[in-house]
Amino acid sequence: MTPGLATTVLAAGAPEHGGAVHYTAASGVFELSWLLIVLPLAGAAVLLLGGKRTDRFGHWVGTLAAAASFVVGLVIFIALVGRDSSDRAVSSHLFAWMPVNSFQVDVGLLVDQLSGVFVLLITGVGTLIHVYSIGYMAHDPGRRRFFAYMNLFLASMLLLVLGNNFLVLYAGWELVGLSSYLLIKFWEYRPAAATAANKAFYMNRVGDVGLALAIMFMFATVGSTNYEDVFGAAAGDMIGYGTITAVALLLLLGACGKSGQFPLQAWLPDAMEGPTPISALIHAATMVTAGVYLIARCAPIFNETQAARTVVLIIGAVTLLIGCVIGCAYDDIKKVLAYSTVSQIGYMFLAVGLGPAGYALGIAHLLAHGFFKAGLFLGSGSVIHAMNDEQDMRRYGGLRRLMPVTWVTFGLGYLAIIGLPPFSGFFTKDKIIETAFAKGGTSGYIYGIVALLGAGITAFYMTRLFVMTFHGRPRWSTEGADAKHPHESPLSMTVPMILLAVGSVAAGGLFIVGGTLSDWLAPVVGEHGEAHHTLSPAVVTALTLVVSVGGFAGAFLRYQLRPVAAVAPADSEVSLLTVAARRDLYANTFNEVAFMRPGQYLTRFLVWFDSVVIDGVVRGTAAGIGGLSGRLRRAQTGYVRTYALSMLGGTILVVGALLLVRAG
């Protein structure tokens, strides 16, 4: 990074179309936005290049880098709040990477209302999780490497949300994928972790191809990948409907891959093989929500195409159901939380699929979810830590008294996710359900009912998780080969949990009541507009509460009042749906049959084709050139006389050619 950043006024995007998108050039504190990225990047560099020398204090370096980035983010955010609401999109041009005539690739950052809140979420939650990891990874020999990768992740994620054009976003997008991969396989000696990392990598590739193609389409159509130009062209109706729909669908494919949405959801639960802080930071709070960010950021594109928005809605609705149904069937605490994440992101997709009415709600749910899901994951980490890495909830029970802080903080997150008022999930989820109904028509009812149903099932599986973990009789023993000695976690772990719990209590109301966040985001994602309620908000709220309480009651009756078996019942004893849910609704089987096997056959064919046909041609060419080389080599005799003769020959040729050209 060059510190001497030239900040220039970027050309306003398509001003002839009413100046749809305009970013102000950065000045003052905004010129320092590159620091946000460079600080954690420097942390990662120090830890990775410093090697074993930094083992002793590496975790402090990493945490300090994250905290410093948070402070810079906070200063910038405060400055952003202090600006006029119409002038909060501040773009800084860092350097031109490839400035060649019409092919302009610049690297620049954009601080606006949307990226501003993301910066706070990423650096804030990120810093807390760094602090937590100091305790969680205290006995891991690879702790320094862990912090290095976490810093790398922070830098990449910030690059993703701060980029002012799609190429920078893409760079960040790939880099978060890399950090995610590195962290999933952090304990690579476990075959499951290595497999999970590869799976995440492959499935993300599918999505990434979509994003890459979308960017190519944009470049081919608009001739630029800058947000200003692309969004200006989109808003100015300069892109045909077919093209913009294709671009939106390709972007959606990318979003689905990164966010673990149907049909690319299968990697996310497996990614829980990574250390728990990673599950909290990357696979719950930040990276997996990048898809939602992408769609909200591309609001000007999605606003133009009803077709693509419908696909977003369907994907959101399908995923949220899939996620919570499977969440009911697992006994592994982290898998349940992972499917819960899949399901909650489904809610966010549903929200942003609703168009201008829903973008802010999707982001609000994303931020609230960032807090409570990170808190839940950290709580689960605390439990797992206390239970000697046992993740099976059927081996838990009665941990409430032994781990009071974890119990309370986890409980607050739990109340937030099931949407009990006044916790944050209530405000954000209720609003999404309400807006889904308000969409109108049959489809509105369908989406509303799906969302409502999801809320009920969420209450069910989360209650199941909570009760099985903290309440009931202990299903573990303090003796024998499998002895457990649960204990509360150290301060470095509980303090972040407490802070996140505060966030899960307060965030939702803060964002939703009075329309704070939707007003704040309006310049980026569009005005909210007047809703036409098919069902009055009070009715929707009442319905939501009833359904949630129903879900809660179901789980309470089933798991609190009746004893829980320490071993999961066999498939023959449970319903078909449970069997299906235990098999991830056959997503993996489907992937295997539909993609993996044919893929393997295709690969085999391609390998054959490659080795026989292509390699044949290549070897032939190489052999030909090699033969030529061998023959030409004989001219290199080593005798000065030969060399001089060749020079003389060359001279005659050059002079002769010149005279010939002149004559001709």
Added chain:
Amino acid sequence: MSATESLVLAAGSSGGSIQVPPVEYSSISPLLIVFGLAFVGILVEAFVSAPARRVVQPVLAFLGFAAAFVGTVLLHARRDTLVADALAIDGPTLFMQGTILLFGLLAVLLVAERRLESSGSALVASAAVTPGSAGSTAMQTSRHMQTEAYPLMAFSVAGMMLFVAANNLLLMFVALEILSLPLYLLAGLARRRRLLSQEAAMKYFLLGAFSSAFFLYGLAFIYGYAGSVQLGEIADAAATAGKSDTFLYLGVGLLGVGFFFKIGAAPFHSWTPDVYQGSPTPVTAFMAAATKVAAFGALLRVFYVAFGGLRWDWRPVLWGVAILTMVVGAVLALTQRDIKRMLAYSAIAHAGFLLVGMAGTNADGLSGSMFYLVTYGFTTIAAFAVVSLVRTGEGEASDLSQWQGLGRTSPVLAGIFAFLLLALAGIPLTSGFTGKFAVFQAAISGDATPLVVVALVCSAIAAFFYVRVIVLMFFSEPPTDGPVVVTRPSLTYAAVGVGAAVTLLLGVVPQPLLDLANTAATSGFVR
């Protein structure tokens, strides 16, 4: 400044009385510093004891080059012709002089390295001892070295700086000799494999003299045609129709041969592999980087300024030479078994790529070529520096088979070398990519697209042999008696570090240097 006075005689021969022209000393201060450095170096040879010289000479050379570099930086905005128009101080001149001085600085680091083996330097202890004689084995382990190398390098650098600044063919010829003669000597100073080194020096000298003769012959034809050796006046003469221009074209061709020899373009390239292989590696690095800048600087000046009006006539010839050079360089490198010879053919291929940029015959071509020269030079110096570090008891392990599995035994060094090879192959995120992009872009905008297609094909062929070395280093088992990488040669490490860092930096953030090259090129050559 007797050289200058004789030039004035030549330039102003039509006038009756001889006037001593005014000399703007400040504008030529970098040149004066380096010439002064060379003379002081000779005095040091005469008056300072041998052990002390091994310290004093490199320090002096380093400081001198650094001071001269600062001088070129301070002069950066100067655009002027000096000393009766014999010298042109303009954007390209200063850019190339600065580049040459930077390469000189790195080369001094390499020459001054004394930890390569127990005996010390890569340069011979006493060049005059006959190889194979009784004293020659003792010489291999002697702590002594021919410290005359430093003043020789200073003379050569001064010649190069004069070469790119000369605005007058006669001065240019003098500069060519000043830069070449020390190089012939330096080529013969290798400590190991003395016979090969002396053979290289001899060949370089004979062929260099041969090419100088062509240059001089061309100069004579041009003078016969234009009645002047001033580049500007030649251009004016060429623009006026009316007299037979056979002399002119003969002159263009023969002068071109002189330059083509110096840059190592085919079919005038045959000296390159032999000389690169035989010379001491630090000298090879210096030659490969700095001579190329100097020769291209002068070539560009002569063909843009003096023969700019004839560009439609010499372009086809340039195309032919460029194509032949790229093909010969890329194809012949395939079958090389010696790493230095491979890099030599790579240098030939790169000369071809540079000619592609020049074939665009526009300002972009000039700035692109200058940018390319910087990127190529840093990468090449670093690559040769790495070569000097991989050694067996016999000296450098230059045979490719000895590089097998180097990635296992010295991963960092092999990693850096792999990075440098990727840069030479022109892979993105290295300076090699941005450099190629710049010259190819210039060629396309100058309507030389077919040439760029050939260049891309040759790049693909070239990538093959670069990557083959990487495969060899990382995917083969190391031999049991493999070479040893020298430990802690701090000066060489510094050179490798700088070269690799610049290679990375210019691949990621090329803009500042591109801007600088553009600024230097847009103001163009003064006449």
